[in-house]
Amino acid sequence: MSEIKEVMINSDRLATDEYLVNMGPQHPSTHGVLRMLVKLEGEKVLNIQPHIGYIHSGIEKMCEAISYPQIIHLTDRMDYLSAHMNNEAVALCVENALQVEVPDRVKYIRTIMDELARLASHQLWWCVMGMDLGALTTFFYGLRDREMILDIFEETCGARLTVNYNLPGGLMFDIHPNFQKRVKDFITYFRTKLPEYDQLLSGNVIFRERTEGIGHLSLSDAIAYGVTGPSGRASGFSNDLRKHQPYSAYPLVKFNEIIDHRCDTLARYEVRMKEMHESLSIIEQLIDNIPEGDYAVKMKSVIKLPEGEFYQRVETARGEFGVYIVSDGKKNPYRVKFRSPGFSNLFALNKMAKGHKIADLVAIMSTLDLVIPDIDR
Amino acid sequence: MTHDELKTYLIDKFPSAEIALGAQYVQMIVSSVDLHQTAASLKNSKDTSFDYLICLSGVDYPEYMEVVYHLESVDLHHVMVLKVRTSDRLNPAIDTVSDIWIGAKYHEREVYDLLGVHFNNHTDLRRLFLEDGWGFPLRKDYVDEIRIVER
Amino acid sequence: MGxxxxxxxxxxxxxxxxxxEGFSPFMATxxxxxxxxxxxxxxxxxFxxxxxxxxxxxxxxxxxRLGPMRVGYWGLLQTIADFIKLLMKELIMPRKADRFLxxxxxxxxxxxxFLAIAVIPFAPGLQSLDFDIGLFYLTSVSSVGVIGILLAGWSSNNKYSLIGAMRSGAQILSYELSVSLSLLTMIIFAGSMQFSTIVEGQRDGWYLFTGHIPSLVAFIVFLIAGTAETNRGPFDLAEAESELTAGFHTEYSGIKFAFFFLAEYINLFIISAxxxxxFLGGWMPLHFGHLEAFNHAMDVIPPLVxxxxxVFGVIFIIMWFKWTFPRLRVDQILTLEWKYLLPINLINILLMALIVLTKFHF
Incomplete structure (x- = not known):
């Protein structure tokens, strides 16, 4: 309450017809504890001020007190839907710093798991996108298929969401003997289900009316705000790190970077839908060719990074994830900074939603695919 | 531009800056006075055109406070690291770059929140995650009173 | 008493x-x-x-999925359990709410x-109000409900409730027009506003078939506008849970919430009824002109059934809408009504009048 007053006094004054609404921290469409102070005139959104920090857990501070393999377990808890990619970013960063070359088998498995995680994340996003627009049935269709990926994760890593599958120098365990068969089964199954997604939501007249031309984010704004991932690519911002700075087995596979120049909510939706097809084809190219070999290289029991600074970028389901490690040669880092994609994406919301209706605000937020622990860290 | 080309170009263009080729990227350290001007010219120059600020982080070293800018050019696909240091560790103040890269506005708020670096000319410098009066947890002399991290 | x-x-x-016979006139009434x-x-x-x-x-x-399965056989007792839970819940009221309203x-x-349900003919003789302006009465009382929704939104002292109530007001006032006009089309065809006459008029065939194109159009328009009237399906803007948490009944709990909930389902029943x-002949069995044998076979099924x-057929269609379509936006909902449904309706009435004048119907 006091904050509302404070904002009313400090920021520009409210005109007679304007009013403030607190969306969140408990609100069905903010997907977590995000609070937005929305200035409205009737139904029209005039200004949005995101307030974050409700689940700030000080991960960067905690990292300074623990060793490098332990950091990986914390990265799961940030963007829990791209848990595997976050793990990989730290593992790659440490490997690059120590100049350790991991076996090809590790690279292949990491890439397959990356794409499975991306698929699972996009499926959940699709469910929730439909739900935010009022089509409640999509939620169950998406979760039905996501369950299969989580089962594959569970079989191999023992966990369904926070997988903790990577280590500096390789993987925790080898893949389960069923892994290849189940992944192939999933691909054939999901290829028949993806058209169903389109039939249910993409082609719907109301859906297209709700999304077309809504939430315009121009290319220059996307770059200036640092909006990456599918959200940025829908504005024509070519930023797929799998293409531009390939890591793991991405140099070996053929895939398209999906770019759309329409810049609106529908474009962001379609980019993600097309990315699901690309992910399937990436997995298909790798799954039969996983080379034999070790699943990890032998590392020292205490990992110490040489003095210096190391930066690693990976492409998560939400955009560019960066790990910046400053080492002073000890077994724990001097400073760790995570560049989370959601953080930059969130703040472009004001630019996109200004002038639209409340219902559009929800739709735009949905296509940004925010995960709040990723923003708050 | 490759890293070497970029390094030669930068040495040519910014003689007063300290430029070195790091393990991964070209690093350039500028003084806090030159920061804003350097950043603007890095972005606006056609040869470099660093229009995408990847990441803005603050690091607290024993003698100085450092703010690190990871920059990329979307068209030219080269990356560099820009650093600025202030010797005043307790009340660090540097110029904002949020008028050059809009996204920096919120990254700067984060750095202000966690490290207490004051950004001059910032339009909305408030705390982002923590309450007012919390202290600056990422500073090395921060006392973890309720022992969240250290046991 | 047979x-x-x-x-x-x-x-x-x-x-x-x-x-x-047994009581004084006053007591009897x-x-x-x-x-x-x-x-x-x-x-x-x-119900x-x-x-x-x-x-x-x-x-x-x-x-x-299966839905409720645990309480009773196939979850039959689930709603009763929910109802008991609602009855026992604490009634919470916002401190600054307008108590009376x-x-x-x-x-x-x-x-x-309840006012609207009085004129619905369930079966021959099972109708409490059967007077000559039945349909007119129904359209007028069914729109009284919007006053309650507006009051709920206004008095809760909650911005979400207010937005929901305003949306609901705009929506119901607009769609009331389409409901009335599509019913008017059928009144022209039936020549009466009395429910018993309308049902009796469909002895040789339901109006949906005998009135061919205009009545089909009127039926579709009525279904769309009726769904909007009940705040359901793709038109559930007033309680859009992803935008306004629960819209106009955000601040209601316990039995007061149950009233809103129940009213929504009665309205669904009324629109379907x-x-x-x-359009579908009410309790009148399915009859085809002069197919005597077929008509007699149909008469075996009781009118109540x-x-x-x-009713359940129509309810199923309306539920189908709700669980398939995304929600419309507030300006789109008004565009749909004023730019599409209303002109279609007006032309449709003209067509129907022409058809009735030229006797070009079955």
Missing amino acids: FNFYDFTALTHNIHVGLV TLEWVIVGTAYLLFVAL GLLLVYAERKVCAAFQQ YNLAPFIVIIAS VAATV WFFLK
């Missing part, structure tokens, strides 16, 4: 005669009120529970629904 499952006229008449009132209350409460159960099962079927709103909503009566079969 009981006839095909015609309740004798039964209700006998009850009336018995009451008038009072007792009749009490009996009719209790019957409707019981019907509404039980509301049944509809909630049906909705959950239908929704589950669309979403590839806040408490009044749920009653207005539910009274409007009106659609079934005006016919009525509820049709």
Whole structure:
């Protein structure tokens, strides 16, 4: 309450017809504890001020007190839907710093798991996108298929969401003997289900009316705000790190970077839908060719990074994830900074939603695919 | 531009800056006075055109406070690291770059929140995650009173 | 008192005669009120529970799941358990709410629904109000409910509630027009506003078939506008949970919330019952012109069964809308009404008038 007053006094004054609404921290469409102070005139959104920090857990501070393999377990808890990619970013960063070359088998498995995680994340996003627009049935269709990926994760890593599958120098365990068969089964199954997604939501007249031309984010704004991932690519911002700075087995596979120049909510939706097809084809190219070999290289029991600074970028389901490690040669880092994609994406919301209706605000937020622990860290 | 080309170009263009080729990227350290001007010219120059600020982080070293800018050019696909240091560790103040890269506005708020670096000319410098009066947890002399991290 | 499952006229008449003979006129009327009132209350409460159960099962079927399964056989007792839970819940009221209006709103909503249900003919003789302006009365009382919704939104002292109520107001006022106009089309065709006459007029074929194109158009428009009137399906803007948490009833709990909930389902029933009566012949069995044998075979099924079969058919279609479509935006909802449905309706009325004048119908 006091904050509302404070904002009313400090920021520009409210005109007679304007009013403030607190969306969140408990609100069905903010997907977590995000609070937005929305200035409205009737139904029209005039200004949005995101307030974050409700689940700030000080991960960067905690990292300074623990060793490098332990950091990986914390990265799961940030963007829990791209848990595997976050793990990989730290593992790659440490490997690059120590100049350790991991076996090809590790690279292949990491890439397959990356794409499975991306698929699972996009499926959940699709469910929730439909739900935010009022089509409640999509939620169950998406979760039905996501369950299969989580089962594959569970079989191999023992966990369904926070997988903790990577280590500096390789993987925790080898893949389960069923892994290849189940992944192939999933691909054939999901290829028949993806058209169903389109039939249910993409082609719907109301859906297209709700999304077309809504939430315009121009290319220059996307770059200036640092909006990456599918959200940025829908504005024509070519930023797929799998293409531009390939890591793991991405140099070996053929895939398209999906770019759309329409810049609106529908474009962001379609980019993600097309990315699901690309992910399937990436997995298909790798799954039969996983080379034999070790699943990890032998590392020292205490990992110490040489003095210096190391930066690693990976492409998560939400955009560019960066790990910046400053080492002073000890077994724990001097400073760790995570560049989370959601953080930059969130703040472009004001630019996109200004002038639209409340219902559009929800739709735009949905296509940004925010995960709040990723923003708050 | 490759890293070497970029390094030669930068040495040519910014003689007063300290430029070195790091393990991964070209690093350039500028003084806090030159920061804003350097950043603007890095972005606006056609040869470099660093229009995408990847990441803005603050690091607290024993003698100085450092703010690190990871920059990329979307068209030219080269990356560099820009650093600025202030010797005043307790009340660090540097110029904002949020008028050059809009996204920096919120990254700067984060750095202000966690490290207490004051950004001059910032339009909305408030705390982002923590309450007012919390202290600056990422500073090395921060006392973890309720022992969240250290046991 | 002979009981006839095909015609309740004798039964209700006998009850009336018995009451008038046994009591003074004043007492007789009072007792009749009490009996009719209790019957409707019981019907509404039980049918509301049944509809909630049906909705959950239908929704589950669309979403590839089973729905409630644990309480009772196939979860049949689930809604009763939910109802008991709602009864026992604490009534919470926002501190700065307008006490009187806040408490009044749920009653207005539910009274409007009860007023409307009075004219629905369930079977021959099973109708409490059958007067010559039946349809007109129905359209007028069914829009009283919006006052309750507006009051609820205003008095809750919550911005989400207010936005929801304003949306609901704009929406119901606009769609009331389409509902009335599509009914007007059928009134022109039937030549009467009295429900019994309308049902009787469909003895040789339902109006949906005999009035061909205009009545088909009117039926579709009525279904769309009716869905919007009940704040359901793709038109549930007033309680859009992803935008306004729960819209106008955000601040209501316990039995007051149950009133809104129940009123929504009664309104669903009323819209479906009106659609079934005006377009699908109400309790009238399916008859085709002069196919005597077929018509007699259809007459074996009691009118009450016919009525509820049709009502549930329409209810299923409306539920189908809800669980398939995304929600419309507030400006789109008004565009749909004022730019599309209203002109279509006006042209449709003209067509119907021409058809009736030229006797170009079956």
